Amino acid sequence: MKDITLNIDGKICKGTEGDTILEVARSNDVYIPTLCFLEGLTPIGSCRMCVVEVENNPKMMTACTTPAQDGMVVSTGTEKLRDYRRQMLELIFAGRNHFCMYCSQSGDCELQDMAIAHGMDRVRYPYLYADFENDATHRDIQIDHNRCILCLRCIRVCAEKVGTHTLDLQKRGWNATIVTDLGRKLGESSTCTTCGACAQVCPTGTITLREFAYRGRRKDCDSVVESVCPLCSVGCRIKAYVRTGSIARVEGTAVNEPDGGQLCQKGRWTLPRSAERERISVPMIREGSHYREATWEEALDLVAKQFRKAHEADSDGVLVSSLCTDEELGLFVSLFKDGLGMERIDTFDGDVLRGFVKGFEPFRKQGVRPFTAAHKILDSDCIVNLSADPDEEAPVIASYIRVGVLRNGASLVNISCSPSPFRDITDVDAVTKTPAENIRLIEGLAGMVEALKATGGDPEKTVQVTAAEVAEKAGLTEEMVVKILGSLMDSKKPVFVLGGCLSRDPATVAASVNLAIACGAFFDDGIGMVPLVVSGNSLGTINTVLADEPWLGKKKLDFMYVYSTGLVPEDEASLSAISGSRFVVVQCPFWAHPLVNLADVLLPAPAWFERSGHYCTIEGERRRLSVVIPPKGEVRGLASVLKDLSKDLGVTPEKPKEAPCGNLFASEKPPAAARMVSLEEVRD
């Protein structure tokens, strides 16, 4: 890339070839006003606020779209430009309903800021009093078309980042409005995922989220805390706005981040709403069918007493949520595993993770990282969905897949026991009848791709396995197998999204990685696998609390210690094992039913917004969970509770190991060095 030099308003500005005038200006601290522009979205030059004058060019150029050229002389603030910009703002204000005093976004509005910055103290044109019907049909999101300036940011984010294309533009000229699903109301939309990205990028009060309206302007908030969403394995970064001690809104980061700065409906709503949930505020002890309040001393004494007894009888167990941070997991390990030598410690969904670990183990041993950052799906030209249901498991992954297919032109292959969740955009939908056929298909494909690549794609030479044989074994038609092969062979950079349900079976995991290796799915950070493991820190549990062998439900235990974050429901198997235990201690921030009903002692715990620590995400980053609001009342941090408990138990746990997940699945060798393995290695 060539360096270029521009003269912007007399200032010498350095840039790189391919930059726009706006990019060069911004990187050199020259201010050019913008409204429709948002970094990370395709610039459209529609608001005309960023027009500049370029020497020897009679036309007004929009800085956001015009490529900068070496030697360009640019003026950004001539009197004519200032007049035009003010005229533009006046036209916008005259056009629709921009009466700030009635708008929930007043003070939090880019249009308002712009008008103030440009000294727009009057509107010289008659107000047109737009009267578009507002759309308040959606439970969470409302659209007031009368406040819309048609910057099209929402449409662009919906298409370019979320990939649902729910929003578009209808009608012409002055009557143009945002439209949902070709004319349906937003509440009746079949494509909207309620992720709220549209509202996040809206510069005015057009698209607003009911719950956050009047809760505090972004600028007026006491603090904005960057943290991480613990709800699924992607671990999206969030910004939590705090005002007067409560969470006013939760948003994703900027859309120009490599991962799109997205948030799904889980993160957008569950997190702030959880701050309103009923809390377990003091320790409680069961008395018959009731709980009575107790002091921490009394509760912990009781817990220690019951625990000691059960521990001596080897009838104790600990279940820890995988939404805990690395640091919290470390505390559990140092007390229960290292301090007390307990075997029965595990996380919920341990079975999924054990299969996952076992399946990936042979590749980890080779020194390659067997998966890639989730957002690399966007770099792929062929996305293979292996029994995943991303819209349920990790909705942001579903966005990556949709954007990958619809915008980047990737093909989409579904290899599952159920039809593709991406019904209309799937190129090949290979549905096998049984999981056994599914694994045979993956195995067969890996073999065929390997053979085809070895022979340079000459089908004549591929004799060992034929598509017909693979089809036969998988219970599919030969045509279907050939179609999958075609997609895989045509792809330069395929990526494989592994559904959580497959992770239970190590052989399927290994077969999938084999297929990825055969296809040459190599990304700069690892093999092109995106495993949808259960929750925020599932990866972190792997070398901490995750048990080597399953124990849950194998024996009726006398004592069970359960630590839940109360954010995701517990699975049936765990609940039934817990209810079968004689004495149950539940530590949880919320009255999370049915879990709390099973407890003999209830201990308060800090909620996600009161804790800090790190998550090991499938994005490949160790991300920090930060305290958004400090805990109040009797809520105590895990470290202090466990410290008291260990004192009662008479053990002195060692200091937890630092960053337990830090070097898990580290990349020592480039992914291309990976070799396929025999499935026998991982089979039980």
Add this chain to the structure above:
Amino acid sequence: MALYRAHVLVCKGTGCKSSGAAPVYDALKEEITRRGLDKEVMLVETGCHGMCEMGPIVVVYPEGSLYCRVTADDVAEIVEEHLYKGRLVQRLLYTTPEDKVKIPHYRDIPFYKKQFRIALRNCGYINPDNIEEYIARDGYVALAKALTAMDPEDVLAEVKTSGLRGRGGGGFPTGLKWEFCRRAKGDKKYVICNADEGDPGAFMDRSILEGDPHALIEGMMLGAYAIGADEGYIYCRAEYPLAIKRLGVAMAQCTEYGLLGDNIMGTDFSFHLHVKEGAGAFVCGEETALMASIEGERGMPRPRPPFPANKGLWGKPSNINNVETWANVPSIIREGGEWFASIGTEKSKGTKVFALTGKVNNTGLVEVPMGTTIREIVFDMGGGILNGRKFKAVQIGGPSGGCLTEEHLDLPVNYESLTAAGAIMGSGGLVVMDEDTCMVDVARFFLEFTQRESCGKCVPCREGTKQMLLTLEKITSGKGKMKDLETLEELALMVKEMSLCGLGQTAPNPVLTTLRYFRDEYEAHIKDKKCPAKACSALISFVIDAEKCRKCGICAKNCPVDCIAGDRNTPYVIDQERCIKCGTCLEVCPFQAVSKV
């Protein structure tokens, strides 16, 4: 091949068809067969002759006699008299409006006399559904010449020599445009034909599409060869069903003759062509919006640069020209760029087709060399103003064009002269206005069109044209203030300079030119609350002259709101409060007692 002693050409263009060409054709066929002339006389369906006002048109060769407004009832007479007895049917011949002279020969009609046809050379002359007729008129000779004897660079050079400029509006040099695309990096390139003719009243592109589709196809192939493209799109508005049908037939015939597809004429040149139907948005005539529409997106323009020559359809280098431009190319390659450059003016070469409409005697399509004056077009070819009224203005270039006055009548028409006068060549719409036309209302009319057709993307066009329109409506309804003119002008200049695409950049032209040349009319609306042309209904009233009124009561009987009172003994009087100014009384009064004031 059978030889015929006479050819009967029936125009089946959209204009003639709507005035009843189909029954005429059927009747002719039946009558010719019935008389046993079918071995001697050949009946041919052709495209448009341009003089649609006079349709349905039937031309009989070898005489070259043109019959106007033929009906099925006239057919027997034409066959009997002309084809059987060799006598012209006098009553159907073209008659000059002023001195009522019957003109027997096609070429002697003033409307055609001054025309010079390059783009329209085959229109009305050949059967557009028959490729052989096109080939017989030297069709595909240029393509053969280019593919076998010329390098792409030679073709490019020839077009550059010709000085051909874009006929769709901007007038950008075609050869230069091709060169940009040819030089652009990319393994895949497209050529596109803009056949989304949206200017109200303009139909030259439709005539070519319907009358000579092969000229367009050949032109596009020559362009593709010069540029290095192997695929093309014709973006044709869906409101042109006949054009789309004929394009389909022409393309199928080309494929059959090996003129479309891979290895055309046995050379390495391959070309694939598609027709994409537009959904009726004026803005899709803008090249970037058009390409977005082909891609399946909402037809909205995007800022340039990047220009289509570098990043066009699906991000690939693309060259887009309109129908008329492409249709000129085969003649240029066949006859040579120098020949083309010898026609026209210094900077505007060749010819231009105009759609002559409005208050003029002969309306229709005329193709004239660049540099022809407006007077020649309006008075010589157009036959002057309808009903002997006085010429007032001519609006050139469609809704984005401007209004020119009497002082511009001797202006030689070319790109530069029109732009200097405040109008544009545009696609060549030419609307003649007489003294009954209110110029403020004209500006309002065109602005209403452009603001309705604005895509709504950029602020100046979306909000600015709306505000301008409201101001004009205020003025035409008599509520304007002098300050409004200032606001209007200020807005118009801003919209012109700040809009994203050509639509917005030219939308203020009708306002700016009328403000420039007819400011007194605006002032009359505002200061005197009068419409000098008596066209703005809010500013006029109908009165009955008591002297002239014969008390017949016809006006009262026809008044839709029953606001005229009177009886056998008292003259009729219009109640101005209730009058809706529909003008019915004026029309029905047999004694000219009603007048507009």
